[in-house]
Amino acid sequence: MAASDPTPAGTPAPDAVKILIAGGFGVGKTTMVGSVSEIVPLRTEEPLTTAGLGVDDLDGIPDKQATTVALDFGRITIGDDLVLYLFGTPGQQRFWFMWNDLAIGALGAVVLVDVRRPESSFAAIDFFERRKIPFVVGVNGFYGEHPYEPDEIREALALPEHTPVLLFDARERASCRDVLIGLLDQLIATSAR
Amino acid sequence: MNGGDAAGRLVRPFTLTGGRTRPSRSDFTLITTVTAVDPQPVGGPRPQPEHTRILRLCAKPIVVAELATGLDLPVSVVAIMLCDLLEAGRITVRQPRLISRTPDLDLLKKVRDGLGRL
Numbered sequence: 001m002a003a004s005d006p007t008p009a010g011t012p013a014p015d016a017v018k019i020l021i022a023g024g025f026g027v028g029k030t031t032m033v034g035s036v037s038e039i040v041p042l043r044t045e046e047p048l049t050t051a052g053l054g055v056d057d058l059d060g061i062p063d064k065q066a067t068t069v070a071l072d073f074g075r076i077t078i079g080d081d082l083v084l085y086l087f088g089t090p091g092q093q094r095f096w097f098m099w100n101d102l103a104i105g106a107l108g109a110v111v112l113v114d115v116r117r118p119e120s121s122f123a124a125i126d127f128f129e130r131r132k133i134p135f136v137v138g139v140n141g142f143y144g145e146h147p148y149e150p151d152e153i154r155e156a157l158a159l160p161e162h163t164p165v166l167l168f169d170a171r172e173r174a175s176c177r178d179v180l181i182g183l184l185d186q187l188i189a190t191s192a193r
Numbered sequence: 194m195n196g197g198d199a200a201g202r203l204v205r206p207f208t209l210t211g212g213r214t215r216p217s218r219s220d221f222t223l224i225t226t227v228t229a230v231d232p233q234p235v236g237g238p239r240p241q242p243e244h245t246r247i248l249r250l251c252a253k254p255i256v257v258a259e260l261a262t263g264l265d266l267p268v269s270v271v272a273i274m275l276c277d278l279l280e281a282g283r284i285t286v287r288q289p290r291l292i293s294r295t296p297d298l299d300l301l302k303k304v305r306d307g308l309g310r311l
Contacts, residue, residue: 075259181305191296
């Protein structure tokens with residue numbers, strides 16, 4: 001806590017917390033951030049040269065993105081003294097280090113899965129499992145359709161039994177909110193144990 | 194191809210930081226809140242135009258990620274300029290709560306309730 005920081009007279013700064021929205025390319029991360037954010041999602045970009053990456057290792061990045069990696073984020077004001085930020089992480093997990101604190105101090109994460117190509121979200125699941133960052137899986141039903149049951153998806157992703165798998169629609173605000181609530185319920189249940 | 198233009202865009206931000214590519218302090222995370230000190234300290238070196246823009250944007254508390262978006266500059270560049278301003282006593286910094294190991298149940302419930310009101 002930063003209670004001892006000198007606070008300028010006037011507006012006290014609210015506490016800030018964050019949740020990461022992860023998953024493969026084109027799985028609906030930015031859509032979800034946009035659906036629940038109270039502001040139009042903002043974008044911040046890092047030049048690849050910052051990280052000293054040079055010119056290699058750009059396989060699979062569309063040409064227009066070859067020089068920067070983008071992070072989209074949105075905001076939900078919880079109260080006068082607390083603001084929640086949602087960060088939609090870059091689809092390619094190997095670039096997350098460019099925001100070196102991206103995963104540090106996150107309440108948890110939502111890993112979005114497209115059932116048509118679940119393998120695109122394996123890297124994100126692996127990332128959070130290895131760092132013991134709690135997460136739930138949000139299955140984004142394209143055109144609102146959900147051809148598989150949560151248990152089938154859990155099995156296909158080789159997830160532990162306690163990891164919630166939630167079916168939702170990233171275009172719907174209430175649906176996205178329920179996924180975030182599902183994550184918080186999981187966090188509360190785990191920390192009360 | 195416009196490789197020349199792209200290179201120009203990449204080089205420019207770091208001319209604002211005197212060629213430094215790492216902050217001298219790691220005080221600035223994406224959700225670290227910064228606020229301009231009011232009134233500003235007198236004396237000391239005159240702030241550069243980009244520093245002045247930052248001070249204007251953080252007259253009210255703002256997190257680093259939003260500040261970077263407002264300035265249209267990478268977070269890494271903004272963090273370096275914020276270090277200058279912090280060292281000059283022109284801004285105050287509020288770090289986000291540290292979550293990780295010991296989750297704060299009250300905080301989690303507060304966020305849960307807030308989401309429930311959406």
